[in-house]
Amino acid sequence: MFQEVGTTVEGDLIINVGPQHPATHGVLHLVITLNGETIKNIEPHLGYIHRSIEKMCESLTYRQFIYVTSRMDYLSAHINNHACALCVEKGLQLEIPPRAQVIRVLMDELTRIASHELWWGAMAMDLGAFTPFFHAFRERETINDIMEETCGARLTMNYMVPGGVMHDLHPNFQKRVKDFMLLYKKKIHEYDELVTGNIIFQNRMKGVGYLSAEDAISYGCTGPVARGSGVSSDIRKLYPYEIYDKLEFDEVLETGCDSFARYMIRIREMQQSIRIIEQLIDNIPEGDFQAKTKAVLKLPKGEFYSRVETARGELGVYIVSEGGTTPYRIKFRSPGFSNLSALNHIAKGGKIGDLIASMGTLDLVIPDIDR
Amino acid sequence: MTTEELKIKITELLPAATFEEGGEWLNINVEPADWLSFAQQLRKDDSLLFDFLFCLTCIDWKTHLTMVYHLRSTKYLHNIVVKSKLDRTKPEIETVCHIWRTAEFHEREVYEMFGVNFLNHPDQRLLILPDGWEGKNPMRKDFEDPINMIRL
Amino acid sequence: MTDIKNNHTDSQIPPSGDGGKAPFPGIVHDTPGGGIVLSKLDDVINWARSNSLWPLTFATSCCGIEMMSVAGAKYDFSRFGFEVARATPRQADVIIIAGTIVNKMAPVLKRLYDQMADPKYVIAMGACAISGGPFFYNTYSVVKGADHVIPVDVYIAGCPPRPEALLHALISLQEKIKSGLTREQLKTGKEYL
Numbered sequence: 001m002f003q004e005v006g007t008t009v010e011g012d013l014i015i016n017v018g019p020q021h022p023a024t025h026g027v028l029h030l031v032i033t034l035n036g037e038t039i040k041n042i043e044p045h046l047g048y049i050h051r052s053i054e055k056m057c058e059s060l061t062y063r064q065f066i067y068v069t070s071r072m073d074y075l076s077a078h079i080n081n082h083a084c085a086l087c088v089e090k091g092l093q094l095e096i097p098p099r100a101q102v103i104r105v106l107m108d109e110l111t112r113i114a115s116h117e118l119w120w121g122a123m124a125m126d127l128g129a130f131t132p133f134f135h136a137f138r139e140r141e142t143i144n145d146i147m148e149e150t151c152g153a154r155l156t157m158n159y160m161v162p163g164g165v166m167h168d169l170h171p172n173f174q175k176r177v178k179d180f181m182l183l184y185k186k187k188i189h190e191y192d193e194l195v196t197g198n199i200i201f202q203n204r205m206k207g208v209g210y211l212s213a214e215d216a217i218s219y220g221c222t223g224p225v226a227r228g229s230g231v232s233s234d235i236r237k238l239y240p241y242e243i244y245d246k247l248e249f250d251e252v253l254e255t256g257c258d259s260f261a262r263y264m265i266r267i268r269e270m271q272q273s274i275r276i277i278e279q280l281i282d283n284i285p286e287g288d289f290q291a292k293t294k295a296v297l298k299l300p301k302g303e304f305y306s307r308v309e310t311a312r313g314e315l316g317v318y319i320v321s322e323g324g325t326t327p328y329r330i331k332f333r334s335p336g337f338s339n340l341s342a343l344n345h346i347a348k349g350g351k352i353g354d355l356i357a358s359m360g361t362l363d364l365v366i367p368d369i370d371r
Numbered sequence: 372m373t374t375e376e377l378k379i380k381i382t383e384l385l386p387a388a389t390f391e392e393g394g395e396w397l398n399i400n401v402e403p404a405d406w407l408s409f410a411q412q413l414r415k416d417d418s419l420l421f422d423f424l425f426c427l428t429c430i431d432w433k434t435h436l437t438m439v440y441h442l443r444s445t446k447y448l449h450n451i452v453v454k455s456k457l458d459r460t461k462p463e464i465e466t467v468c469h470i471w472r473t474a475e476f477h478e479r480e481v482y483e484m485f486g487v488n489f490l491n492h493p494d495q496r497l498l499i500l501p502d503g504w505e506g507k508n509p510m511r512k513d514f515e516d517p518i519n520m521i522r523l
Numbered sequence: 524m525t526d527i528k529n530n531h532t533d534s535q536i537p538p539s540g541d542g543g544k545a546p547f548p549g550i551v552h553d554t555p556g557g558g559i560v561l562s563k564l565d566d567v568i569n570w571a572r573s574n575s576l577w578p579l580t581f582a583t584s585c586c587g588i589e590m591m592s593v594a595g596a597k598y599d600f601s602r603f604g605f606e607v608a609r610a611t612p613r614q615a616d617v618i619i620i621a622g623t624i625v626n627k628m629a630p631v632l633k634r635l636y637d638q639m640a641d642p643k644y645v646i647a648m649g650a651c652a653i654s655g656g657p658f659f660y661n662t663y664s665v666v667k668g669a670d671h672v673i674p675v676d677v678y679i680a681g682c683p684p685r686p687e688a689l690l691h692a693l694i695s696l697q698e699k700i701k702s703g704l705t706r707e708q709l710k711t712g713k714e715y716l
Contacts, residue, residue, distance in 0.1 A: 022580050022610045047499040048628045052662040059661045074585040137595030155683050220473030331428040341476045367584045501627040516663045523660040
């Protein structure tokens with residue numbers, strides 16, 4: 001079922017990690033060539049969750065295909081839907097009312113916090129620490145409850161439509177988010193005490209998984225993986241969309257280039273998201289939550305590309321339209337696909353324990369890669 | 372650089388390139404034979420410095436295939452789109468793995484979905500599809516699979 | 524929460540703190556110095572099996588996150604006996620298929636199922652595992668339902684199902700085992716397997 005790639009000499013051991021494995025965060029099959037305990041070559045085998053989404057979207061209308069994408073990178077489901085809605089609006093040249101823009105940004109940032117929480121819990125579990133998992137899920141459950149009151153679902157909330165959002169905010173939303181922010185600012189210090197300052201954790205993460213800046217650019221890495229090597233790549237700052245250009249937040253950069261730098265970036269990103277939410281939660285403008293659109297959407301002939309910053313990196317949606325009610329070709333540029341191609345380069349020469357630490361900091365969600 | 376300045380610079384580098392109107396960024400059409408040298412110039416030229424390839428895909432217009440490359444520069448933050456028309460019966464183009472390492476996986480995906488042969492690719496084989504799907508090219512418009520695909 | 528009643532025998536255990544809601548299967552006869560419980564061995568084995576099912580960590584896509592939520596502290600499935608989630612199929616009892624099964628993954632799923640030791644049970648979680656879900660039409664690579672590959676005992680509807688739905692399904696599986704109606708038990712014709 002697999003071919004050997006690279007030179008194998010007598011005494012090399014080839015092992016399979018996955019597809020069913022507790023530490024691969026999904027169905028990823030890695031074929032690792034080992035010399036003793038040192039990794040010589042890693043070859044990822046993808047396709048164990050390839051659901052042919054791009055082919056399927058060619059037969060769905062512009063209102064329907066948005067909700068299939070929330071199953072692609074399900075941890076930042078709102079942000080995926082946001083990218084698709086932005087692309088369709090670019091084609092229709094719609095103006096989005098300010099209330100809808102603020103609601104979209106609020107939901108995006110809450111999703112980002114929830115996604116980083118789950119990443120943190122799962123990564124600590126991979127390294128052997130089982131307690132942070134429960135702390136992370138405690139926070140995540142609060143965010144899910146807040147979103148469920150407004151959007152109706154916990155994980156795949158189909159809330160964004162081309163033109164705005166589907167329904168208005170629940171009256172309790174503001175109060176619940178403010179209470180959550182007060183609580184969360186205290187809890188986030190717990191994470192530093194529990195995991196970040198732990199000497200075993202630091203020994204496992206510092207100096208492991210080195211990725212230089214030129215390699216990060218060449219491999220097409222985006223998101224915290226590139227920012228951990230000092231490459232500025234936050235789409236919210238470089239090519240701002242919605243109201244991000246009016247908000248005050250920092251782009252978090254680190255120059256460590258190793259796993260610990262990528263870890264610290266995500267922790268700091270959670271703090272920046274809190275900053276954004278606090279700026280917005282008291283200033284939600286009144287007005288419409290959805291622009292007026294026709295029931296059946298038809299994009300004009302042409303090509304449209306929109307990109308957003310998900311919790312994993314840059315997601316791009318490329319729609320080629322021939323003027324009908326369904327797209328002619330859709331391509332999703334997923335962040336995990338490019339981040340995964342750097343895995344062989346990062347983990348070569350290390351041990352398997354280092355591979356698990358590096359893979360944890362890459363934050364891969366496999367359905368996002370296979371589409 | 373703005374779109375106009377980019378247009379002038381590109382015409383200097385490759386006089387045979389044609390431009391498409393409309394679209395958010397500059398769309399350039401090149402011949403498949405010119406692509407490798409043009410790509411190297413885009414990467415190395417000091418005023419262009421396109422070092423980030425962020426999207427590589429293929430579109431099946433029923434008479435021909437088109438390769439689409441989206442590039443951007445991390446220093447100057449400008450974006451362009453390069454397209455190349457391929458013959459449907461024998462689609463071939465040079466690989467750019469040596470210029471942008473991210474192209475390795477993207478080109479493997481285009482190879483299995485559309486059947487485009489990338490010359491000098493270090494490792495051209497199936498990435499996402501299971502064994503036995505060589506040559507089936509599911510993303511082409513004339514792909515029929517009466518067993519698996521249930522039509523609505 | 525559903526009451527867990529045993530279909531076969533009445534339990535006449537004196538009322539305890541939980542109101543006799545989860546009775547040990549058997550009739551208790553009080554004798555001086557203790558009591559005697561009379562029961563069928565099948566019932567006792569089924570009762571023991573159903574109360575300590577160990578799931579296999581098998582999550583392919585989004586439903587896996589809801590399964591992890593159920594393992595978390597808010598909706599806790601270790602109070603029903605599912606405490607130890609084993610990574611190896613040799614030590615697991617129940618496989619919760621959380622996520623879409625595609626053509627490339629189907630032989631892997633079959634192999635995992637074959638590696639599990641009897642008695643084994645299967646729960647299909649989410650619309651994708653029941654019938655292909657949102658990926659039913661116009662896809663060339665999705666298996667339209669996990670029961671094309673392995674026999675399924677309990678189906679849970681939802682996309683993704685709420686954690687409470689998964690807990691209800693786990694309790695239904697426990698009741699099914701106690702009443703002798705799971706696939707394995709019917710196939711072999713024995714109530715206790």
